[in-house]
Amino acid sequence: MPRELRSSLLSVLACPTCKASLTRHGETLACPSGSHEFPIVRGIPRFVESDKYVGSFSFEWNTHKTTQLDTFRQDASSEDIFSKKTGFKPEDLRGKLVLDAGIGAGRFTDIMARWGANVIGIDLSYAVEAAQENFRSRENVLVAQADIAHLPFKPETFDAIVSIGVLHHTPDTKKYFQALVPYVRHGGTIAIWVYPAEGDFVTRKQWIPFTSRIPDRMFYEWCRWFVPFAHRRPNSLLVRCIGRVFPFSRQGLGLENDILDTFDGYSPRFHGIHTPEEVAAWFDEAGLAHVRIPGPWNTSMRGVRP
C-alpha cells in the first residue's frame, strides 16, 4: 500500500513520548523497546485516541471535504491566500519536507504537494479521514492523526512548518506555537496565521461560549439555512442588523464556502485572538530570526530558526 516515497515519509515518524524511531509491524507502529504502540487505521497512523476538544472540526471537514481545495474548485483562491499568509513561493518548498500542523481537509497541503514538497499533515480531529481521501493518490503526502502538543517526530525534522488558522483553536495559542518550533531544522522556516484581535474576530469571540455548546449538526443545519437566506437578501435591514451583531461569512468564494466558514467561525471550543505585537513577541522569545509579516494579514508571521 505505501509507495516508496510514502515509506520514507513514514520513517520520519517517531514516538511522541520517547522520540525513538518507529518500526512498522503490519498495521501498528511501535517503539524499538515495544513500550509504545500506535495503530494505523484506514491508512492513517493514529497518535491520539480521540478528537478531544476539536469535534466540530471532525464534523466540518468530513462534511466539506473538498469545498476549499483548489484542485476541486478549479481555481487558485486557496493558493493565493497561502502565498500571502506564508510568503512561500513554489521554489521555496519544492523537494522540501514540510509539516502542515492542522491539515484539516488539506486545503494548504493540496498546494504544497502540487508545488513539489513532501508534506506530512497532522490533525487532532478526524478531519484526517477527509484529508486521507483527498490525498490517497499523492505519493508525497502522509496524513497522521496527532496532537501538536505531542508531535510524533524527532526534533529538527522539517525544512518548513506551516500552521494557518489552527493554533488559535488550541487551549493556548502561544504554548502550541512554541511546541512547533523545535521541529524546524536550523535554517528552516515556520509560518503561521492566527486570528487578529480586531473586527469581527473580537465580536465572534463573545459568541463562542454560547455557540460552541450547540450540537454540531444542529448548528450546521442552521448555518445551511441562514447563510443562503442572508445571501438572497443582502440589502435587507434585518440581515444588515444581524450582520452587525452576528458577523457571518461573505467571502465571495461561493455559498458552500460561506456556509462552511460561518460554521467554522462559531463552532470551535477555543477562539484565541492576538495582536501582531503579541505574535512577534512569540517569535522573538523562540529565538527565530528574519521575522516578518509576509502579506496583508497582520497576524500572519514567518521566521527562520537560526
Add this chain to the structure above:
Amino acid sequence: MGFERTLPTLNKFASILAVSLYLTVVGCFLVLTRRIRVSPSKFARAVAHRLLASFRQPFSAELTEVVHDKGHCYMAPLGRRLISDLDGRSRLRLFEDGQELPHPHSAHDDIRNLGAGRYSHWGGALFFSSSDNTDSSANGRRYSVREV
C-alpha cells in the same frame, strides 16, 4: 463512522427554529451587556429614543452652571443625554421665569448675533439667549427646560 448532513432524530424545522431563538436570546444578552458594542445609525438611534421616551417621564430641569459662549449666546449643561438638534430634532422647550422663549432649533450664529430668545439643544447642552439679550448668567432670571 458517518457524517451525514441530515438530522435523523430531530425535525429540521424545529431545530432551525430552536437555534434561531437561542441565538436571538444570546444576541440580545451580548448587546445589552455591551459585550458586543453596536453603533446604530443616527436614524435607528432616534427611533429608539422616541420609543423609549414613550415609556418614561418627560424630562425637565432648571439650568445651572450657565457660562458665556459668544455674543448674546450662553451655554448650560443639561446633565442628561436626549435626542437633540445634533442628532435629530429636540423636544426640549426653554422657559425664562416660566415664560416659553420663542425660537427653538436656532442656528448658533443666530443665537450669538441676534439673540432675543433664540436657542438650540445641542448634544448634552443648551445654547441660548435671554429674551432681551441681557447676561443670562447674571440677570437674576430662572431658566428651565421641559420636554414636550
